Amino acid sequence: MCIKTDQGRVYDRFKGRVMFPVFSISGKVIAFGGRTLKKDVAKYVNSPESLIYKKSYQLYGLYQAKQAIVKHDKCILVEGYMDVISMHQSGIENVVASSGTSLTDGQIRLIHRFTDNVTVIYDGDAAGIKASLRGIDMLLAEGLDIKVLLLPDGDDPDSFAQKHTSSELEEYISANETDFLQFKTSILLNGVKNDPIAKSRVINDIVRSIAVIPNPITRNVYITECSRMLEIDDRIVALQVNKLFMERVGKDNLKKQQEAAAETISDIVNVEEPAKPVEAAAEVKQQPSSVDSNSSFLRAYEQGILRYVLRYGMLELCEDYDDIGNPISVKVIDYVNEELKNDDLKFSNPDIEKTFEEAIKCSSMTWEEDNQRNNETLLKERERYIAAGEEEIRTTVTDLNSIAVREKELVERADQLYFKGQREYGMMYIEKILCSHPDDSIRNLTLELVSDKHTLSKVHTKYAKIETDEDRLPELVPRSIYEFKDAILECRIRKLHDDIKAAYSTPSPDKEVIRELMERHVQLQRLRGEFAKFLGERIINPRK
Incomplete structure (x- = not known):
């Protein structure tokens, strides 16, 4: 509540300000926000972080809103203290605020404890909306289902709630909240439709948002919708989304491995590695599987x-x-x-x-x-x-x-x-x-x-109709099966060669065993000859 200067003087941190107590999720006051009624000074002053207050893990109004969030299975996310209070007064109680800070992973996980559905409310400030879009990606990455509501120009949740009754507010939210993909596409494509380079950057930005979604079914639904809205082949969108998803997963796995290594390295520093038997290691090397x-x-x-x-x-x-x-x-x-x-x-x-x-x-x-x-x-x-x-x-x-x-x-x-x-x-x-x-x-x-x-040269595609793999499936698919079976036969013939050689190398070769191996070898070679007829090769040479 107070600040102590270097000279030892103590003064009121929130003097002349309207006070907003910040409650923990269990209902204890852990911090304050103070809004000035004067001009030409900082609009808000907030409590500093402390042992009990970490702002990246707190949402303003969550203690009062958590029951309504569970009841409606939806959390409405706004920006400031007054936005929350005005909406509560208008009868919309499942609303919380990030308190003017950028949305954090800790705050998102708090929301996820109570619901999978989030509606983010923005005012009409386009620049502010674009700056806040990163928060949508963070919500998506946590697996939440996101809707976005854009208020009329000149309104924020505070002013809009004061102008409308509870039923009017609920009807407006229900009628105007849109899917994040439609919202982000309309915001980012505005003014760039005639600029191919800028449009491609926007498309890549949207694809990156889809790529953070952890649920594969949801991701596929958005891939289809994105390709339809942006008029792009959904196979291209799918490949790019999954490429980015793989990169993200790889980075996350690497981070986890580094963290695990950091935690355990002190445990293994002084542990001696047991000596490996040299003879056994040499034997394994000499005899690959x-x-x-x-x-x-x-x-x-x-x-x-x-x-x-x-x-x-x-x-x-x-x-x-x-x-x-x-x-x-x-x-x-x-x-x-x-x-x-x-x-x-x-x-x-x-x-x-x-x-x-x-x-x-x-x-x-x-x-x-x-x-x-x-x-x-x-x-x-x-x-x-x-x-x-x-x-x-x-x-x-x-x-x-x-x-x-x-x-x-x-x-x-x-x-x-x-x-x-x-x-x-x-x-x-x-x-x-x-x-x-x-x-x-x-x-x-x-x-x-x-x-x-691989792509074909323009020389080939300009003067002739290229027959694709799709056109030749009745030929190519059976051929691939025959080639696989032929390769398996080759592996078995190689094994027979080794077995015959080993049988001859024994001190007293068993002629019956050798005869059976030779007969088996002839059978396999005859079968390969049948495959050769289909594959168009008179002689099938061993592959190396």
């Missing part, structure tokens, strides 16, 4: 198959027939899974096998419902497209024959857009989900395999 060697050799083939699954897994590859002869569609992922199961094969690299299993889950558990919902959306868009086209035809064309031709073309174009939308959704379905997977190894591998790292 054949399993590890095979996994390394097979990785490129396994990645090739997984790449088709991630990029095109839900697209139709071919037709098959059920038990009673009815044709059924076989998707890429179903074909791959069935081919592997038929030969009782699994991927030898754990991260590839784990990612493939997650892709199978996506195709079997969530696809039907998600695809049906997408089809409903596409059908509505088709109807709107046809209705808009018919309206244009009626207003611009008078000849009946021309009207019939134009309407036929319109329906054909609407159908093309519908089927294109279906195919694009299926093509991106698995990769879009796994690009946001919480498991680092699955997410990283997916991003690696779906990112295009």
Whole structure:
């Protein structure tokens, strides 16, 4: 309450000011804010930090608002003391203030104890809004659901609450609070729509906000919405979001590792490391694991198959027939899974096998419902497209024959857009989900395999239609399976070579064992010859 000068004089810190007591969450007064009634002096003076008052861990009004926050399952966040008081007087009690300071992680975690939903209220000051947008990213990073409310020009929560009744205030908040993405997009894009460079910076800023969201499903929803609002391919948005998300996760993990190392380093400084047996270490070095060697050799083939699954897994590859002869569609992922199961094969690299299993889950558990919902959306868009086209035809064309031709073309174009939308959704379905997977190894591998790292020369694209992988799936997917199986055969043949050599090296070679190994070797070579016919190679040379 008092300040002591260097000369020993004591005076009242809050002299001539209106006092605002700051309560802890348990209801104890731990600090004060004082507002002057005079001009030409500091508007507010606040208690300094102390053992009991850390302003980055306190929210003004939280003690009085916590029950209302739980009741309404929403916290309204404003800036100052008077904003909170005026809104309380108007009947809006689930409101707290950051007390004029920038929002902190500690304050956000306090809010999160009581609700997942936050509405941030801004006044009409555009410069102040842009400066405060960082707080939205911090709220998103904590996993909160954010709405934003912009008050009319000239009003702040204090003045606006004093002008309106409780019901009017509640109605205004309900009708005008918007999703953070729409709000941030409208604020940042204002005035830069005709400046491509400035617009790209804004888009990157919005993408960075989406990338801090920890929940992968929420992140995917915002990716779709962002691509729609900004008219950008959602695959590009997804890749950039997940790249930034991975970088953030990596930094967080590194920070945690450094903190853990700092905590434990004093415990291990004086601990002597036990001596390693030299002979055993040398023996291990001389005998590398054949399993590890095979996994390394097979990785490129396994990645090739997984790449088709991630990029095109839900697209139709071919037709098959059920038990009673009815044709059924076989998707890429179903074909791959069935081919592997038929030969009782699994991927030898754990991260590839784990990612493939997650892709199978996506195709079997969530696809039907998600695809049906997408089809409903596409059908509505088709109807709107046809209705808009018919309206244009009626207003611009008078000849009946021309009207019939134009309407036929319109329906054909609407159908093309519908089927294109279906195919694009299926093509991106698995990769879009796994690009946001919480498991680092699955997410990283997916991003690696779906990112295009090579582009064709303009010479090739200018004079000819380039046949894409998507066009050649019926050829490429089976070929990748055969190449994988051929590589497995090569690993087994190499193992047989070693076994035969070892059998001959014994003091008394067992001829029966050697004969069986040789017969097995002939069988495998014959099988590789069958693969060679499909792969277009007369002789398959061992790979090095």
